[in-house]
Amino acid sequence: MLPYGRQSVSEEDVEAVVAVLRGDWLTTGPAVDAFEAALSEAVGGHPVVTTTSGTAALHTAYDSLGIGAGDEVVTTPMTFVATASTASMHGATIVFADVDPETALVDPAAVEAALTPRTKVVAAVDYAGQPCDYAALTAVARDAGALVLADAAHSFGGSLDGRPVGDLADLTALSFFPTKNLTTGEGGAVVHKDPALGQRAREFHNIGLVRDPARFREVDPGGWHQEVHALGLNYRLTDVACALGLSQLRRLATFKKRRSEIVARYRAGLADVDGLRLVEQVPGSDPLWHLFPVRVLDGRRREVYERMRAAGIGVQVNYVPVYWHPVYEDLGYRRGLCPNAEQFYAEQLSLPLFVELRDEDVDRVVETLTELLR
Numbered sequence: 001m002l003p004y005g006r007q008s009v010s011e012e013d014v015e016a017v018v019a020v021l022r023g024d025w026l027t028t029g030p031a032v033d034a035f036e037a038a039l040s041e042a043v044g045g046h047p048v049v050t051t052t053s054g055t056a057a058l059h060t061a062y063d064s065l066g067i068g069a070g071d072e073v074v075t076t077p078m079t080f081v082a083t084a085s086t087a088s089m090h091g092a093t094i095v096f097a098d099v100d101p102e103t104a105l106v107d108p109a110a111v112e113a114a115l116t117p118r119t120k121v122v123a124a125v126d127y128a129g130q131p132c133d134y135a136a137l138t139a140v141a142r143d144a145g146a147l148v149l150a151d152a153a154h155s156f157g158g159s160l161d162g163r164p165v166g167d168l169a170d171l172t173a174l175s176f177f178p179t180k181n182l183t184t185g186e187g188g189a190v191v192h193k194d195p196a197l198g199q200r201a202r203e204f205h206n207i208g209l210v211r212d213p214a215r216f217r218e219v220d221p222g223g224w225h226q227e228v229h230a231l232g233l234n235y236r237l238t239d240v241a242c243a244l245g246l247s248q249l250r251r252l253a254t255f256k257k258r259r260s261e262i263v264a265r266y267r268a269g270l271a272d273v274d275g276l277r278l279v280e281q282v283p284g285s286d287p288l289w290h291l292f293p294v295r296v297l298d299g300r301r302r303e304v305y306e307r308m309r310a311a312g313i314g315v316q317v318n319y320v321p322v323y324w325h326p327v328y329e330d331l332g333y334r335r336g337l338c339p340n341a342e343q344f345y346a347e348q349l350s351l352p353l354f355v356e357l358r359d360e361d362v363d364r365v366v367e368t369l370t371e372l373l374r
């Protein structure tokens, strides 16, 4: 079965990991610092904290903003559940804003309509790798006194109007899961523009430990002393994982080029197929495409999904609208809330897209899909 996504691991990646295994540090050592510094450079120089997953990155981001019961987070239903669930875990209320029917990116006008005096965060998702309209989102969020969080699990390595992903929102969460744009196995990172919030994220992902003597409550303690001032978790990414990430990061431009070539080949092959609609590229964007989503019209998505899989092509559906999950249904969210997202979901299919996908594979996907829809 051709997967819809998978990692690309080179001999250099393997050697980088092996070198760490032969060294002194397995966990929090020099590879973590080096990977965080390299990530920081890639996102416009903002402080970066690596985490054990993208989910952990989102949880850390929400914690750093101090959200809790009574606060509202406005987000999109067209995402992986973690964008919302990690805020729900802190007691916040999720308010869903509908998406643009063409791009599946959250619609700034829908966000504006969803804002209340209790809104603390607008969490946007760069669906498929396309950056959201952060200028518009930031403008409406500022009016409500809210900050903008980019869930950039799909979009790391891309840019909008010449600014890299990671520099577009107040804070940004990344994922390094194997299907994503670069991988550390499991892994993620949070980017903060505000260094004070970045410091809170750093402490939360390290159990809340404070090691700076200038901040100790204890007067003149011994050299072993450390304090916890706020609760945290152990979300530290290891040196082993960061060595892989650092090595992968060196090939990010190659990854971007190959994924763009595949997207162009799909676009050329599928442009005139009846019963199929492609997602338009956002003006001003230079995406690193994570997904290649198409829309299968005329109620045929399930049939096409099943017949593509039967043909050995591992298509995927991204995503079940978040509030359809029973955990949100049980909180009272009802179907029909965001009609554009639900329509998009009903038609959506992700075609295989990964660095090592060959042109012959792309052509087979195009031919199989074209034949099915004839």
Ligand SMILES: *Cc1c(COP(=O)(O)O)cnc(C)c1O
Binding pocket: 053, 054, 055, 056, 079, 080, 082, 083, 125, 151, 153, 154, 175, 176, 177, 186, 187, 188
């Ligand atoms: C993958 C993903 C996450 C979660 O990342 P993990 O590393 O799998 O925990 C969050 N949001 C979106 C949009 C994702 O695609």
